[in-house]
Amino acid sequence: MVGTYHGILRSRDTLKTLELTGASVRNVFDVKVLGNDLLAATDSGVHISYDDGLIWKRISAKASVNAIGCIADTLYAGTNSGLFYSSDTGKVWTKVAFFGNQTIKRLTQNAEELYIYTQNQLFRKTLKSGIVEVHLGGLAGEYLDVLNLGRTQLVSSYWGMVFSEDGVNWTPITSPLKSNQLRSFTSLATDGATIFAASEGTGGYISYDEGMTWLMRSPPFHYEAVWGIGGAYYADGFWFCRAGKGPFRSSDDGRSWKMINENLDEFTSVNCFFKVKDMLWLGTSKGLFYSLNNGDQWLEPEGKIYTEIRSFVISRNGKLFAFGGNNHYESEPPYSSWKAGSLTFKQEFSCAAQNGDTIYAASFSDDIYRSFDGGDKWTLIKKGIAQGTISHLTVTPEYVLTIDGMGDLFIRMHSDTAWAPFNGNLPFKVKDLLVIGDTVYGAIQFERLYRRNLRDYESPLGLGNSFHFRDMLSFFPNPARDVITFANPALLMSIEVLDLTGNKVLQSQATAQLSVSDLPLGVYVVRTTLKDGSILTGKVIRQ
Template identity: 25%
Template sequence: MKTKILALISVVFLFYSANSLNAQWIQCHNGFYGALIGGFESNGGNLRVSTQNAGIYLSTNEGYNWFQTNYGLTNLNVFALISNSNYVFAGTHSSGVYRSSNNGANWSSASSGISNLGINALAVYGSTVYCGSTNGLYTSTNNGTNWISAGGELASKPVMTILFSGSNMLVGTNGFGFYFNGTQSNSGLTDLNVSCLAVSGSGIFAGTFNGLFYSGNNGASWTAVNSGITNPNITSLLAYNNKIFTSTYSDGIYYSTDTGISWIPCSDGITNMSITNLHLRGTNIFCGTAGAGVFRSIDEGASWTEFNEGIISQNVYAFTTYNSKLFAGTSGKNIFVTTNSGLNWNVTGYGVANPNIMSLMNNESYLFAGTWGGIYRSSNGGDNWSSVNSGLTYHDVRGLAFVNRNSVIYNFAGTNGGIFRSTNNGSNWSVIQYAQYVWDFTIKDSNIFAGTLYGIYHSPDFGSNWSLAIQNLSNVDVRTMASNSIYVFAGTNGAGVFRSPDYGANWYQVSSGMGNRAVSDLLCIGDTIIAATFYYGVYLSTNNGTNWQTRNNGLLNLNMRSLYLSNGYVFAGSYGGGIFRIPLNYIINGIPEMVQNIPHEFLLFGNYPNPFNPVTQIKYYVAGSSHVNLEIYDVLGNRVTVLVSGIKDAGMHAAEWNAANYSSGIYFCRLKSSSFTKTIRMVLMK
């Protein structure tokens, strides 16, 4: 092991040279945890969860910490997990089945014979692996090397869930009901969309989109059992210790001790009532949510505790600031807030009943949040929120904006049905223009521009009158708007960026270097324009959009949704990867400013090169003289080496790891001090 300790006197120069070549985005991780959970899998000391958009996470300590294990997994939207004695299997949204023979360190495709690659369910019985796809049931007797159709009645049915009870195979389908050993059996089953199954004693429970059903005769007949469940859109079932647990998509978790005759709610501690999955591990019950990640109960559901350390898979749609606070709106876990430029985050949003935050705004008097369920307002800096939907007839709120003219604050809300305006800080709203999906606004002088599903609406008089832009943008899906002192900019879904020099009278495409990328957000800083795109990361223009170049170094997720400038940092919200930040001067110049802008916090930079063979360098920054540990772990959570352990002076440091004696795969480097912990992923490829 070779360790280089850089003298404090040379910190400034190293900081310049290292970052001029490797200026990069850093993921904001401390406290910013959560995900939409697809499924669970337990195997010995390993617990896994699959997520939407962030792949698979592994815990080797009962969920206290999680590590991402996606090497070789090309589709990170994973619905199902299962394992046998040889492999771990993962079913993806549209890329079929993957398998791993080394506990998830590496994945490879294993879908030969499956004609439709949308995988909903996996199961193992004996030496056979079962796969439920959107066009039928498949089986494999060679660990997924080849698959064949199960034939019979299930040959082309969309399979949602597979469960074995002894030697009996129970299958739930989408639209065709329940099958017992391959034979359809739906008498009394009034909803044929069977999403989950459980066996309790001699009975079978079936969860559907519209309620729970019970059968005491192997599915020959069914009876509805929903008493006490407010919204019976059933997502999961679990039988344990003479209780049956069920989860719903918007109403949390319930349990029954009387074969489903009555149900008792048991969601205390869960912050998102849209539950996707239940999983029993020993005597502990885990639940997955649609955005808030993983929770665990050690008392049979009486109370739940969040267990998300390391799971970063949030969809981040919006930012705003209030005094020294930066707020981030997510899909599924409400609003996060930081008071130190993203180093640490906490969940806020008390009173916001809908956790899917699509837009945020500070109108200099109040904070506003636009959600799938309307608008919420805070008068105390985001600590408490209340609904303000009077007059708002469409509640899917995607864009918010305001303008203060002659002491009147005009507030605008873009919804799935039109543009609404309020002149009393949201207490009342009135529709001023009908339009389908109003995504975003920008305001230039007295002109308001609204990007919609079918083009741009323009008002020259604070929203009293509107016209639809026709020239070059007719029926174009305009997802984001921005403006500076010269131009108005429009980011489109599939046609790049347009700009107008004359208040929207004429629009010209300015996408050289970007092409027809789908643009999700735009940020104007003088004549510097930053664009977030779907699937292709971040683009930068320093000449008002005439030319573009990528700025993706350090981004672990290129599917971006939002941009914001705060306290000298550009923040980028991603779809499935949380938040990334970079100093503004880095993204523009790639070179830091002078000494006063050297960071005042601990930083762990990505190793370089990555992937590597066999040597890689790891840079880290120490804010003040501290005892630090820099350690390497394998994918199972075992510490394989310690690179640094001791007192380090303030400044930039670097360490090298020579992995010549280690096998190829995923490793994790962790920097830890008394006040800071961060982990990065490294890939050794020999």
């Protein structure tokens, strides 16, 4: 049986031929078999047929139903305003309070379990326990379809298909994305050992071995439906992140996620999290919120701040700072009220970071402010970096690292007066940074993750490969007009040239000289594969 907008199609010969049955039932979203009877979920309610689909009878209110399911003798109907059940074949329907007004998109089942798919999570109800539990926590997922094969679930989305045998660890099967896009991480967080990485195209991942191997912790989601996953943060056994506009929380290393948006309206976009003692603070497009129960309920502080908040820091004496707009705001323990601080920006604030009482704050202009005393006194220092906006700051006891408007990485010691490039041979833009000990981890556009030791500037390491980048890719001249010449052509197997969006614009077998005269003026990435399988990349300017 197949539900369509024109009715229900039936096949008696394994889909070799199809016949239209029940033409009076239109806009059918789901069809299920209940013993000798048929059930249909339509835009006008739940319908039942006792004669193999010839005649249909509506057994629910006249309202749209997305999915129909049955476990034991109980019917379930998934709608845009919650889940309903009936124990008397549709005479009386009762709302399942657990789901409130959530949209129920799909219902699937086996002999003992009913699976309930909302917009972004999968729940399971077992016949034995009768308890509804989270079975899979997606992050703002946009599911297209689901399929149960015994205890194995398959989930398809705009970004491909994943399967799981336990509902905990999910494995990608296929994806319409290019392989390089699948590796794109945009936000990083750590508990000091474990790394959580959020991806714009393929959900959340976690690594227990410094990024060498990764476990998928959510199914893919539809990029156009949300703003992507970001704002990753860890505190007191919980992982937090932004998915779409809303906040999510996980207490089991990303195996399941709960949306924590009570008292936040749908137009509030989340930027950042910060935990101070028992208070979890949330920086949003509509100002500050806090929670005393790790996000189950959000409250507004006294002296409500309506400015968009993008970062938090805290001094050793407990003074909490929130940065947003053209100002920063301060609050003393117990953080019951906020006031504007003395620091103001020529243009809007972009980001802030700290290590102890050493705090850096950047604006969208050519300025960075620094404090060595926990924010009591601030010094204006010029960035000295060509590309305007600073999008990220990371501070260690000795160093500060920045990502500029072009996605390039720079470093300086606190005592220095100038910035030094720290990109090494990174092929694309840096999206986020994370420092554990002396190791810097960089989330790279179109790539997975790179790392580099703060004290070893010559050895960045690509974690997606088994080799170390010990030498820069050597070619000249750069900038180039017509031809680039490779210093060690005997080591090369193939050469590719990509534009800054990741599209391949030129490809060649190993050669000592490569013509770039047909390329438009601009910046390109040269990616070479060596005979030992290693890959080296570098940037070239065509002018």
